[in-house]
Amino acid sequence: MSQLSNQVAIVGAAETTELGVIPHMSQLQLHADAALNALADAGLKPSDIDGVATAGESPTAIAHYLGITPTWVDGTAVGGCSFMIHVRHAVAALLTGMCRTVLITHGESGRSGVGRGGRRMDAASLQGQFEMPFGPMGPTTLFTLPVLRYMKRYGLTHEQLAMVAVVQRQWAAQNPRASYRDPITVEDVFASRMIAYPFHLLECCLVTDGGGALILTTADRAGDFPQPPAYVWGTGESVETPMVSQMEDLTTSRAFSVAGPAAMRSAGISHGDVDHMMIYDAFAHLPIYGLEDLGFCERGTAGAFIAEGNTAPGGSLPLNTNGGGLSYMHSGMYGMYALQESVRQIRGVAPAQVADVEVSLCLGVGGMFGASGCVVMGRQPRS
Amino acid sequence: MAGERPLPKPTPETEHFWEGTRQGELRLQRCDDCAHVYFPPRPFCPQCASREVSVFAASGRGRLESYVINQRGHPAFDGPYAIALVTLDEGPRLMSNIVECEQTPEALVLDMPLEVRFVRQNDEITLPLFAPAEARS
Numbered sequence: 001m002s003q004l005s006n007q008v009a010i011v012g013a014a015e016t017t018e019l020g021v022i023p024h025m026s027q028l029q030l031h032a033d034a035a036l037n038a039l040a041d042a043g044l045k046p047s048d049i050d051g052v053a054t055a056g057e058s059p060t061a062i063a064h065y066l067g068i069t070p071t072w073v074d075g076t077a078v079g080g081c082s083f084m085i086h087v088r089h090a091v092a093a094l095l096t097g098m099c100r101t102v103l104i105t106h107g108e109s110g111r112s113g114v115g116r117g118g119r120r121m122d123a124a125s126l127q128g129q130f131e132m133p134f135g136p137m138g139p140t141t142l143f144t145l146p147v148l149r150y151m152k153r154y155g156l157t158h159e160q161l162a163m164v165a166v167v168q169r170q171w172a173a174q175n176p177r178a179s180y181r182d183p184i185t186v187e188d189v190f191a192s193r194m195i196a197y198p199f200h201l202l203e204c205c206l207v208t209d210g211g212g213a214l215i216l217t218t219a220d221r222a223g224d225f226p227q228p229p230a231y232v233w234g235t236g237e238s239v240e241t242p243m244v245s246q247m248e249d250l251t252t253s254r255a256f257s258v259a260g261p262a263a264m265r266s267a268g269i270s271h272g273d274v275d276h277m278m279i280y281d282a283f284a285h286l287p288i289y290g291l292e293d294l295g296f297c298e299r300g301t302a303g304a305f306i307a308e309g310n311t312a313p314g315g316s317l318p319l320n321t322n323g324g325g326l327s328y329m330h331s332g333m334y335g336m337y338a339l340q341e342s343v344r345q346i347r348g349v350a351p352a353q354v355a356d357v358e359v360s361l362c363l364g365v366g367g368m369f370g371a372s373g374c375v376v377m378g379r380q381p382r383s
Numbered sequence: 384m385a386g387e388r389p390l391p392k393p394t395p396e397t398e399h400f401w402e403g404t405r406q407g408e409l410r411l412q413r414c415d416d417c418a419h420v421y422f423p424p425r426p427f428c429p430q431c432a433s434r435e436v437s438v439f440a441a442s443g444r445g446r447l448e449s450y451v452i453n454q455r456g457h458p459a460f461d462g463p464y465a466i467a468l469v470t471l472d473e474g475p476r477l478m479s480n481i482v483e484c485e486q487t488p489e490a491l492v493l494d495m496p497l498e499v500r501f502v503r504q505n506d507e508i509t510l511p512l513f514a515p516a517e518a519r520s
Contacts, residue, residue, distance in 0.1 A: 133510055140453075
């Protein structure tokens with residue numbers, strides 16, 4: 001336990017009181033609702049917080065709205081994995097004494113669009129010049145672009161891609177807060193509306209409202225809070241490109257390949273140590289790329305691995321146990337919800353609780369394979 | 384085309400590319416020091432950081448690397464349309480659309496050879512689109 005002064009723990013974690021369709025709350029209030037829930041979870045008040053990190057809103061707006069006077073802020077905003085990266089940056093800030101207690105917030109009125117700024121692409125940006133003229137309409141037509149190349153190179157089938165959604169619905173069926181809980185089959189996926197060939201509706205994430213927040217402090221204080229801590233064992237981050245058309249290789253994410261192994265190395269774990277895993281699933285191919293880029297599956301085999309039930313309830317590698325972005329919720333920057341599920345699994349309070357979770361790995365993506373952040377959490381302090 | 388596409392606004396670093404498409408050339412850049420050919424445009428080599436780079440006219444030939452067929456309505460397209468990634472013979476990959484071709488998985492076969500078509504949008508902007516190389520008209 002002498003290492004505790006060199007470690008950080010997540011001592012507060014909560015989502016917004018409601019998830020799904022929340023038209024009676026602005027995006028800013030979604031941040032605050034989640035933050036207040038996380039503060040209550042940790043038994044803290046806003047005045048106890050001296051570090052603020054957020055994406056989607058500025059840390060200035062969040063600190064002012066909640067009445068916080070921070071000595072450290074982080075506004076890293078690289079998409080849905082920003083919150084994994086905030087955790088990583090918070091560890092550095094806490095261990096170097098820049099602040100003592102960090103609040104990370106997310107809130108997004110993705111469905112209702114209340115108090116949400118515009119997202120227009122500048123026509124003079126590289127995306128505006130070299131992608132937008134050719135008709136992309138957001139993530140359904142951009143994040144999805146690499147997969148036909150993957151399918152040709154490795155023989156991934158349409159059935160295997162559909163099985164990602166089928167398996168995650170099995171997890172969602174056990175989660176009362178999941179947006180969709182009814183079991184589905186491959187046939188149901190194929191019968192759902194084609195959004196952007198080869199992706200059907202059920203292979204695309206939901207669009208909902210919600211938020212979440214985390215509170216971190218140094219591990220020597222972790223015993224002072226009402227909830228069991230989730231210790232941050234290791235982290236990683238990277239970015240590749242704002243343009244999906246310019247990925248180095250369409251069949252692998254360079255950002256995943258940097259951030260994931262970095263998190264595992266710093267945590268001092270190998271693949272067999274991971275009891276529970278979250279991989280940001282904006283679309284059905286994301287878990288396939290993630291499992292391979294982190295080395296849990298050989299290249300070209302993750303589709304079969306998932307289709308055979310290895311990541312399903314009762315499988316050897318429980319993955320996306322809240323139902324994921326495909327069935328649980330997806331406000332736009334889903335990474336916060338993946339982190340929340342990892343904390344619940346470590347605490348032992350998840351709706352679809354996996355037995356004896358000592359180590360949870362949480363991999364996020366930002367943009368269209370543009371960025372990644374990864375966090376490894378443990379139930380005990382890192383030895 | 385039914386309506387207008389969101390058109391690019393050239394910058395000082397990309398003006399040569401859009402001047403090229405107006406003149407019927409697909410212009411890429413090559414590093415004078417390490418010979419790396421790259422896209423999108425910038426006045427230095429992304430591989431070795433040299434500022435000694437040259438613009439040249441590419442062949443306009445490539446192959447279909449990947450695509451999706453968008454089913455949602457877009458004001459500039461009639462019905463479902465493919466958003467494609469084209470890998471040029473010179474190496475770089477770019478986003479485009481496939482013309483003179485059915486917009487179906489059966490017609491859009493990965494690795495099919497393609498060649499550029501310059502499609503004028505207005506006095507300033509001409510977009511590089513691609514057609515199956517066999518469908519030479």
